[in-house]
Amino acid sequence: MPTIYEWKGKNPKGRKIKGEMTAESTEQVKQSLLRRKIVPGKIKKKPKDLFENIKFLQPKVKEKDVIIFSRQFSTMIDAGLPLLQCLDILQSQQENPTFKKNLKQIKESVETGETFADALKKFPKVFNELFTNMVAAGEAGGILDTILKRLSAYMEKMAKLKRQVKGAMIYPIITIIVAIVVVAIILVFVIPVFAEMFSDFGAALPGPTLLVMALSDFAIGNIIYIISGIFAAVFFIKRVYANKKGRIFMDGMFLKLPVIGILIRKVSVAKFTRTTSTMLSSGVSILEVLDIVAKTSGNKIVEFAIQDVRAGISEGRSMADPLLESGVFPSMVCSMIAVGESTGALDTMMEKIADFYDDEVDQAVKNLTDMIEPFMLVFLGVVVGGLVISMYLPIFSMAGAIQ
DSSP: OOEEEEEEEEOTTSOEEEEEEEESSHHHHHHHHHHTTOEEEEEEEOOOOTTTTOGGGSOOOOHHHHHHHHHHHHHHHHTTOOHHHHHHHHHHHOOOHHHHHHHHHHHHHHHTTOOHHHHHTTOTTTSOHHHHHHHHHHHHHTOHHHHHHHHHHHHHHHHHHHHHHHHHHHHHHHHHHHHHHHHHHIIIIIHHHHHHHHTTTOSOOOHHHHHHHHHHHHHHHTHHHHHHHHHHHHHHHHHHHHSHHHHHHHHHHHHHSTTHHHHHHHHHHHHHHHHHHHHHHTTOOHHHHHHHHHHTSSOHHHHHHHHHHHHHHHTTOOSHHHHHHHSSSOHHHHHHHHHHHHHTOHHHHHHHHHHHHHHHHHHHHHHHHHHHHHHHHHHHHHHHHHHHHHHHHHHHHHHHHHO
16 A cells, blocks of 8 residues: 655755655655665654544645745746656655645546646635646647746746735734734833822813723723624624625725725736736636636736626727726826737736836835825824823823922
8 A cells, every 4th residue: 555655865966855655655656766866764654644534724835835846846847857757756745734634645646547637626715716727838849848837937937926005004903903003002001000099189170081980991891892893893794795786896995095095906907917917818818807807806807807808808899998998097007008919919918017016115115104104103193192191191190289
């Protein structure tokens, strides 16, 4: 019965390497390593994972894992290695146990006669439609190594775009959370101590101090309802976003926001043009490209606009006119796409637009960060500083009376 073995050895350059291999015996592992010009060292059976059948305890396959897999795969195919040998090597060297299991099943499917693309389609959470369709085009055209290089380059740029947007949103979210926690601690734990001290003064307290003390009493008396209300609000927003009509409303509202809306539009344009360029240059048909791009747009308004473009093209129209009519894509982008269509170099023009909008996203993220930073500082100063000053006002008054 085949068993998974862990091995260590040295490559032809004398560098220490390690990996895993499914084989009948240690001798079979040794012979396989020698055929790959690896000097075998320690070989042992891999210990069983007690949690391998509990799905939620298994690590997820990250985008980075797929990018590295694509890059290494393209290099091996380009070097002339057979497909099955590439899968065997990549599976044995894979550190993520979930991805390792996926690659093993993909290899077994290819061994039974399935195409590589069909084997990948069995794992839609790891390899999306864009990936599998491009691989299918690469297999059909005999340019799988080129397709995998394009895919890894595309995913790297998309990952960078995602990091930029996430980076812009992390700062304000963390600041707001910290502010809420600080205010909650002051209201629930600090102000009651001051209130007890002020009750012995016997003098009238300033208006701001009375207001803060009333807020503290309200927070302490209704803390369960406040926490429940926060959870209910989060749950309600998630439910609205999960509903089709609610998602359309929310996505439309996001696009209309002053600075965030501009950023979302630019990210949508960059993603649309980059994906379209990559797929068209790989030989995927324009209608199939637009169908996949619409599904992966991430915004319902943008998705509907791309679907309208697809419907227009199927009726014989150009791509640029429906894009302009949608009102989502800037006129400059539509004009450049029209030029690309007329010259027969749509994929090249899309790539140029994507490069331009990558820089535009950089600038939009910087503008958003520059706008948020002073706002957050003022917010923290007014809220936290206001609470502290309100509680010290009676002490200042008492000090003045003593003088």
